[in-house]
Amino acid sequence: MKNSNKPTTGAMSERKGPLIINLKNYLEISGDKALSLTREAERVSERTDIEIILSPPLPLLAWITKNTKLSVIAQHVDTQQPGPSTGFSIPEIVKGAGGVGSLINHSEHPVNQEIIKDLVPRLRSLGLLSIVCAKNLPELKNITSMCPDYVAIEPPELIGTTKSIATEKPSLISDSFQHLKLVASQSKLICGAGINSSEDIRIAIKLGSKGILAASSVVKSKNWYEKINELASQF
Numbered sequence: 001m002k003n004s005n006k007p008t009t010g011a012m013s014e015r016k017g018p019l020i021i022n023l024k025n026y027l028e029i030s031g032d033k034a035l036s037l038t039r040e041a042e043r044v045s046e047r048t049d050i051e052i053i054l055s056p057p058l059p060l061l062a063w064i065t066k067n068t069k070l071s072v073i074a075q076h077v078d079t080q081q082p083g084p085s086t087g088f089s090i091p092e093i094v095k096g097a098g099g100v101g102s103l104i105n106h107s108e109h110p111v112n113q114e115i116i117k118d119l120v121p122r123l124r125s126l127g128l129l130s131i132v133c134a135k136n137l138p139e140l141k142n143i144t145s146m147c148p149d150y151v152a153i154e155p156p157e158l159i160g161t162t163k164s165i166a167t168e169k170p171s172l173i174s175d176s177f178q179h180l181k182l183v184a185s186q187s188k189l190i191c192g193a194g195i196n197s198s199e200d201i202r203i204a205i206k207l208g209s210k211g212i213l214a215a216s217s218v219v220k221s222k223n224w225y226e227k228i229n230e231l232a233s234q235f
Contacts, residue, residue, distance in 0.1 A: 016235040017051035020131070020190065021228070022075065022103070022215040025057055029219055034060050037218075038068050040225040045070060050232040051211075055103055058089050065098030073129065074102035076109045079118045091123050101129025101149070107156035113142060120146050131190065133213075140176050144185050151180070151187045152213050158193035160216050165193045166203040177208025201234040 021041060023029045029037055034056055045052040053071045056064050065072045078088040094102060104119055105111050111119075116132055123130045130148040134140035135156050143151050153176045158165055165172060173191050180189055191204050192213030201212055214231060221227035 015049050015051040017232075018053045018071075018190075018211040019050055019228075019232055019235070020053045020055060020073070020192075020211060020213045021218050022055045022106075022213060023057065023060075023219055024075070024108075024215055026216070026219045029056070029060075034064060035067055037224050038064055038070065041228055042068060042070055043225060044228045044232050048229070048232045048235075050235050052228070052232070053100075061094065061099055062097035071100045072098065073131065074099050076106065077102040077104065077119060077123070079115055079122075091119070091126055091128055095126050095128055099128070101131060103152075104130060104132045104148070105143075106133045107135055107154060107159060116143060116148075117146055120148050124149075131213075133192075134176075137172065137175055137179070141179060144180060144183060144187055147185070148187050150190050150211065151176075152190040152192055154191065154193040154213065156193070161194045162196055163194045164196060164200040165191055166195070166200040166207070168194070170203060170207055173204055173207040173209055181208075195231070198230045198234045201231055205234060 038054060041052045053073055055073045055075050074094045076089060077091050077094060080088040080090055082092050105116055120130045131150040131152055132143050132148040133152045133154050134143050140151055140153055153172055155165060155169055158168060177189050188210040189208060190211040190213050191209040195212055195214045196217040218227050
């Protein structure tokens with residue numbers, strides 16, 4: 001199936017979510033296994049009408065986009081320009097591969113503020129979404145001023161653990177939401193870090209998060225469909 005479900009910049013579809021699944025570089029999704037997970041995510045999205053977005057490793061991005069109707073984003077993009085920029089991932093190539101946007105500044109691949117300032121408008125000019133991660137409230141406030149489409153609050157010490165931002169640091173979600181509301185930001189709030197259960201998502205949504213960024217809880221699950229379905233059930 002060809003990926004024809006491309007959202008316009010500044011908003012996803014009117015469906016609930018998004019639930020963004022970051023596949024990272026886990027061996028559980030290497031090779032053909034990434035497409036198997038994609039198929040399970042499609043089943044959930046079709047059944048629940050939840051917007052599910054996949055973020056695969058760059059070598060798999062074009063292959064996934066050509067074989068799914070789900071939206072697919074890059075895990076990272078660089079500021080280098082088209083042409084002689086060997087080894088870098090640039091927005092124009094991501095778009096050409098069928099991607100609809102990119103994560104920026106994930107705690108496992110942080111970048112400085114000047115790079116974020118460069119990438120957000122560049123992605124927008126290409127019709128691509130910017131989903132910028134922040135590790136704490138001060139960083140979120142700085143990032144919000146750059147007007148990304150989404151800002152994702154993720155305390156790094158909880159990423160990849162069974163301790164969720166929703167239960168360990170719920171005020172970080174609510175304070176982030178209140179800041180976006182206070183400054184009348186067009187950016188929408190996403191949260192992540194330790195999101196493992198439907199209860200985590202129920203709390204996060206109640207506290208003001210529009211979407212969820214999940215990774216290991218899905219990828220390392222023994223049953224991808226059941227885990228994705230569980231997480232999607234609370235939107």
